Amino acid sequence: MTSELSAQLTFAGMVARKHQFRLPLNYQEPDGEQISIFAREISSPENQAKALPFIVFFQGGPGFGAIRPTANGGWIKRALKEYRVLLLDQRGTGLSTPISFASLAHLSADEQAEYLTHFRADNIIRDAESIRKQLTNNDKWTILGQSFGGFCVLKYLNDAPEGLAEAYITGGIPSLTRCADEVYQATYKRVLAKNQDFFNRFSDAQDLIKALATHIQENQVTLATGERLTVEMLQLLGINIGMEQGPESVYYLLEQALIETTSGTQVNPLFLAHFCQLLDYNTNPIFALLHESIYCQQSASNWAAHRVRAEYPEFNYSSDKPFLFSGEMIYPWMFEQFTNLKPLQQAAELIAQKQDWPALYQIDKLANNQVPVTAAIYSEDMFVEMQYSLETVAKVGNLKYWLTSEYEHNGIRMDGEHILDRLIVINRGKMLR
Known part of the structure; x- marks a missing residue:
């Protein structure tokens, strides 16, 4: 040493x-x-x-x-x-x-x-x-x-x-002692509460984000980092609503998301740049790769947040129900959508399946x-x-x-x-x- x-x-x-x-x-x-x-x-x-x-x-x-x-x-x-x-x-x-x-x-x-x-x-x-x-x-x-x-x-x-x-x-x-599944069963409930607080505070936020979600579903919108912006990515902004001053940052970003041009409605380039700054998955891959393992002791995570999310179908967005943000959850699709995570997809799968994590x-x-x-x-x-x-x-x-x-x-x-x-x-x- x-x-x-x-x-x-x-x-x-x-x-x-x-x-x-x-x-x-x-x-x-x-x-x-x-x-x-x-x-x-x-x-x-x-x-x-x-x-x-x-x-x-x-x-x-x-x-x-x-x-x-x-x-x-x-x-x-x-x-x-x-x-x-x-x-x-x-x-x-x-x-x-x-x-x-x-x-x-x-x-x-x-x-x-x-x-x-x-x-x-x-x-x-x-x-x-x-x-x-x-x-x-x-x-x-x-x-x-x-x-x-x-x-x-x-x-x-x-x-x-x-x-x-x-x-x-x-x-x-x-x-x-609690496993990752138990952790996420509790934190999804907290994320739901934070969503309620956010949309109560900012009365037009639901309209703003649903309009944005509709637009990116109907049009291919590319982020400053090269990925196509998806509704799942948009939901990830929720990691910020659990921070002080985070809800304000997310709301002000949504306010300027869509602009009118001579070619019609478009996503503001400012939004596309600032959106990337509010998410760290491309720049800090350990967070995506190892986050669930911090709860693992002689057991595999097997994408716990993804599996537990099935118990909360309200997070699966469709135009006929309210938009909800997700929180500090890692999903397997991230390794299909984020440019700098794609090369690590197979490693991420192996880590999610690892059962012999030492006791902490x-x-x-x-x-x-x-x-x-x-x-x-x-x-x-x-x-x-x-x-x-x-x-x-x-x-x-x-x-x-x-x-x-x-x-x-x-x-x-x-x-x-x-x-x-x-x-x-x-x-x-x-x-x-």
Whole structure:
């Protein structure tokens, strides 16, 4: 295992250093293929020479690189008061040997699927522990996980609690035992509720989107990324209505979707460009390939979201019923319609059929957890079922939680300074003012 440190960089109110580590693809074969893992260390200018402890951020996803901050604000501003922040690009994302159809093109479908099995939370935590030992004198550090990053926090508590001083979770407490089918049975209900909220708030949105759906069914409309726009793709915009400011973004996009020209009604080129920016399937393939596997323990997902959707026929659009958005669901047709997913279709099928995923959690071990943990649970979260989160809270030792309806799933992005500060106060047993 080797590491490299780059020159110091200065941002607005922050000082950053870039770290690159060479770590095993497969920790069972430590001398085998190596991959690169990138992490950005951030300090405040006044604290850069101080030996402050680290707080490591685990990004949501799976399949997304760590945030790229442009100024000292949000949760980072609170963290820098007492920590050095480490923004970790999880393996396969950002600058950490990124995965794409191009990077996997030299492998067969079987080889691609096998390669991708090494990109779940278990190996993300092995990477983090290897980095901790290289960056510190084996000192403990603090971790913060958002969404899927919260899954990584629970996995860290399960696998390597000796490396942790404290832990924080926002919008991401997984069930320790429930399978993917149960997760989607719950989240489809939440997506239905978010649809109702959206169309109640924006009274003309149903008319706008049905007009757009009719147009793209009757005319071939090509996205900026080259695909034909389909109704199924249009439904995927629903992943945004579970975020703060997401419903507004979707509505404003729909408002300008259709324009009148001398040749008749057409889809606005602005819509076609912005639509691609609101969906990440072409640019972040791990999300589509491995999302369902984050729930799998000794079982296959077998396209759980697709199968469970059959229990909710209202999501199957036709012109004689209301249009509904879908949510954070992955469907097999995505690998037929999205340009950058098409080359990975066979690998995706193999991953969906994989039955021997290792167990992620040891219930007895987590019950005896000694690391102080505090989580923010958002009662209206579209992506994480509140009742399943509370089930887990009851099974994990030393875990305190703050249940609130104030925020959507991306609360830490919108009010991170306040959220992290409150979690720190709760975790350390101090009275809230």
